Amino acid sequence: MLPRLLLAIVPLLGIALAQDGSISGPTSSPEAAGYSCDSSKCKLPDCNCASTDPPGGLKPEDVPQFIVYTADDAVQSYTLDSVNQFLARRKNPNGCSIKMTYYTSLNYTNYTLVTDWYVAGNEIADHTMTHVGDPPVDEINGNLIALNALAGIPMSSIKGFRAPYLAYSVNTLKRIKDAGFTYDSSASASIPVTDSNTDAFWPYSLDNGMANDCLAVEGICKGEPKLPGLWEIPMYALFDKRGPEGVHLMDPWLDNANGENAVNDSATLEYMKSTFTDHYNNKRQPFGLYTHPIHTAPNYPGVPPLNSTINMINQFLDWAQNQQNVWIVSSEQLLDWVQHPVPISQLDQVQSLKCSTPQVDSSKKICNGIPQNEEGLLSHCAFPDFPFYTCYGCPQEAPTPSNPNPSQQVPDGQQARIRLPANCSTPFWDPIAGECICTASTCAFSDNSRPIGPNGANLTGGGTGADSAQASQSSNPYVPFNGSGALKSLPSGVLPAIIFGATIISTDLVVQTLSHI
Numbered sequence: 256m257l258p259r260l261l262l263a264i265v266p267l268l269g270i271a272l273a274q275d276g277s278i279s280g281p282t283s284s285p286e287a288a289g290y291s292c293d294s295s296k297c298k299l300p301d302c303n304c305a306s307t308d309p310p311g312g313l314k315p316e317d318v319p320q321f322i323v324y325t326a327d328d329a330v331q332s333y334t335l336d337s338v339n340q341f342l343a344r345r346k347n348p349n350g351c352s353i354k355m356t357y358y359t360s361l362n363y364t365n366y367t368l369v370t371d372w373y374v375a376g377n378e379i380a381d382h383t384m385t386h387v388g389d390p391p392v393d394e395i396n397g398n399l400i401a402l403n404a405l406a407g408i409p410m411s412s413i414k415g416f417r418a419p420y421l422a423y424s425v426n427t428l429k430r431i432k433d434a435g436f437t438y439d440s441s442a443s444a445s446i447p448v449t450d451s452n453t454d455a456f457w458p459y460s461l462d463n464g465m466a467n468d469c470l471a472v473e474g475i476c477k478g479e480p481k482l483p484g485l486w487e488i489p490m491y492a493l494f495d496k497r498g499p500e501g502v503h504l505m506d507p508w509l510d511n512a513n514g515e516n517a518v519n520d521s522a523t524l525e526y527m528k529s530t531f532t533d534h535y536n537n538k539r540q541p542f543g544l545y546t547h548p549i550h551t552a553p554n555y556p557g558v559p560p561l562n563s564t565i566n567m568i569n570q571f572l573d574w575a576q577n578q579q580n581v582w583i584v585s586s587e588q589l590l591d592w593v594q595h596p597v598p599i600s601q602l603d604q605v606q607s608l609k610c611s612t613p614q615v616d617s618s619k620k621i622c623n624g625i626p627q628n629e630e631g632l633l634s635h636c637a638f639p640d641f642p643f644y645t646c647y648g649c650p651q652e653a654p655t656p657s658n659p660n661p662s663q664q665v666p667d668g669q670q671a672r673i674r675l676p677a678n679c680s681t682p683f684w685d686p687i688a689g690e691c692i693c694t695a696s697t698c699a700f701s702d703n704s705r706p707i708g709p710n711g712a713n714l715t716g717g718g719t720g721a722d723s724a725q726a727s728q729s730s731n732p733y734v735p736f737n738g739s740g741a742l743k744s745l746p747s748g749v750l751p752a753i754i755f756g757a758t759i760i761s762t763d764l765v766v767q768t769l770s771h772i
Contacts, residue, residue: 276327276421276505276545278471278492282445283454287469289477297462300594302483305459305466307448307538311596319599320534321541321592322575322583323488324355325440326548327382327417327505329363333555335372337548341568347582349603351610356585358382358417358440361401361654367624367633367644369406374624374682376611378585379408380415381436384656388422392430397659399434404660405645407624407675407684415586417441421490421505425474428461428482438486440586442467445502447494447530448537455540458488458593488586491534491543495526505545508564520567527571535578541589542575544568582608611700613682614693621685621692622646622672632687634672636664647686648672 292304303310309318326338342353356378359369362385373379379402383394395416402408414437418427423441431439444455444467454467461482467489469476495501495512503510503526512522534542551568553560575581580599584592591607602608615625622632629646636642636649648671650661665671673689675681683693693699 276490276547277510278443278445278502278504280445280502281454281499282443282471283467283469283476285452287476288454288466289469290463290466291478292459292463297460299596302460302462303458303486303593304463305456305487307453307456307540309539309596310457310593313596313598315537315539317598317600318539318596319580319582319592319602320531320539320578321589322531322572322581323491323541323543323586323589324353324546324583325358325417325543325586326355326546327358327419328360328386328547328549330357330359330369330372331363331365332368333552334548335368336554337550337552338546340551340553340565341572342583345572345576345583347584347608348580349608349610351608352376353583354378354585354588355583356380356415356587358415359398359402360384360386360419361398362386363641365643366405367629367646369402369408370624370646370681371626373406373408373412374613378415378587379406379413380417380440380586381413381431382417383419384654384659386419388418388420389424389427390418390430391656392434393656393659395430396434397654397656400659401654404674405647405650405654407647407681407686409675409681410677414438415440415488424472425480428465428475428480428485432461432482432485436485438488438586438590440488440490442487442489443471443504444489444491444540445504446499448533448540450499454489455491455534456489457540458486458590461485461487486590488590490545491541493526493530495522501526506547506550508561508568509550518564520563523564524567524571528574531571531575584608609702611702613680614699614701615682619692622687623682623684625682646672647674 290305294304297304299310309315324342326334328334338355342355345353347353354376357372358380360382369379381395381398383390384397384401385394387394399410399413402413403410416431416436416439418441421441421443423439428439438458442465446453446455448455456466459466461480464478464481465475465487467487490504493503493507495503497513501513507527508520508523509518510523511517512519512526515522531542534540549555551561551565553565588607592605595605597604613625615621615623615628617627619628620632622629623646633644633646634649635644638653640653648663648665651664652658652661654661663671672686674686675684679691680693680699683691683699685692
């Protein structure tokens with residue numbers, strides 16, 4: 256009965272989530288922006304003017320073409336599997352595995368997978384606790400607190416924010432500035448890079464206000480809000496044959512291309528390539544893939560995978576990685592390069608692009624976000640709405656915006672687990688013993704990157720990335736994040752909760768979306 260209910264809701268869910276991050280036309284103009292910035296005073300690394308030119312005075316041909324890959328919402332095994340089927344077997348030109356940014360909201364999130372994803376080198380960013388647009392302070396700060404307390408993400412590492420539904424205001428920007436975030440990534444770059452009035456700016460600081468979304472968000476632009484120290488990483492739209500009127504932003508593969516009446520993967524692939532080529536051949540502004548991974552999950556309960564779309568996305572990435580000097584990066588990695596720009600010939604000096612692998616003895620039993628170390632040590636927090644696992648002890652009640660870090664529930668005969676302190680890195684913190692197993696930089700991380708060589712990244716599967724290639728044709732094109740396929744290792748009672756929770760999410764999103772149509 257439940258799978259049938261899910262199948263009935265899925266079409267509505269697609270409609271609902273397609274609205275989460277969609278735009279229908281230009282969201283700014285030079286006149287509405289009224290932007291002014293003195294580049295002689297606004298200097299890197301702390302300040303950068305909104306500009307279509309690469310940072311640091313570099314020529315476009317000396318700049319890498321970055322593909323920024325992000326995911327939004329809850330973290331579950333099936334959402335991580337969705338990301339992994341696109342990224343897990345790929346490498347950047349220096350031989351390092353691809354890293355991405357997960358803008359995490361906490362409803363229905365499995366905290367231990369957040370820990371594992373972070374320790375594997377990915378960026379964890381804030382997407383509010385309960386996925387609300389124009390969020391109040393407790394939604395933003397509560398997410399920070401819960402991610403730190405229950406997933407062991409260092410406060411200093413949670414640098415980025417994205418507003419749910421991309422619904423933000425001047426007050427949202429002020430709140431994240433007050434909370435100590437480094438950047439926001441909620442604003443749209445909605446005009447093609449080939450247009451002289453494009454708003455596809457490289458990431459910029461808000462010392463001189465916003466330069467994007469000037470027609471969409473009240474009270475921003477024309478010098479406001481002035482928030483020195485906070486950066487905006489625009490979300491770069493894609494465009495089909497209709498140009499500015501055929502704009503696509505999040506999950507473009509869910510949209511109908513070229514005004515057609517149905518999704519056409521071939522047409523989507525065509526405009527993804529053409530938009531990428533425009534970026535590559537002009538000023539190399541970043542190209543973005545902004546995803547809700549639930550849509551392409553290969554093993555979501557009761558829902559058949561979108562195999563044609565999945566293959567199309569991999570075919571695009573295969574093709575893009577066969578272009579010279581293409582790097583797939585997280586928002587954090589992109590911003591670090593913008594703040595410290597170097598030409599392609601010096602990319603091997605960029606610390607954030609290197610392979611940093613924590614050096615922890617695989618035989619050591621420690622609950623630290625490395626699956627082989629933490630086996631048998633996770634706490635199972637059996638809340639009725641959605642159970643989760645954590646290394647850091649179950650709370651007595653489920654976290655909420657008003658109480659994001661409840662008192663710990665301590666089983667009989669055990670001691671409370673000690674949460675991550677500010678002076679230890681997640682993979683080296685033992686929350687059961689309450690000690691840091693590494694106190695010197697020499698034992699912390701090893702760099703497995705190689706000198707920058709040819710652009711020959713390891714692609715996903717079968718094909719060369721040429722137009723005629725068929726991507727992901729191997730029988731096992733990716734390794735499930737949990738090692739055994741989604742959901743198989745969960746205890747009894749968890750799968751019904753997942754389905755029930757997913758149904759609630761679907762229904763809530765449909766109601767929220769339809770109320771705004």
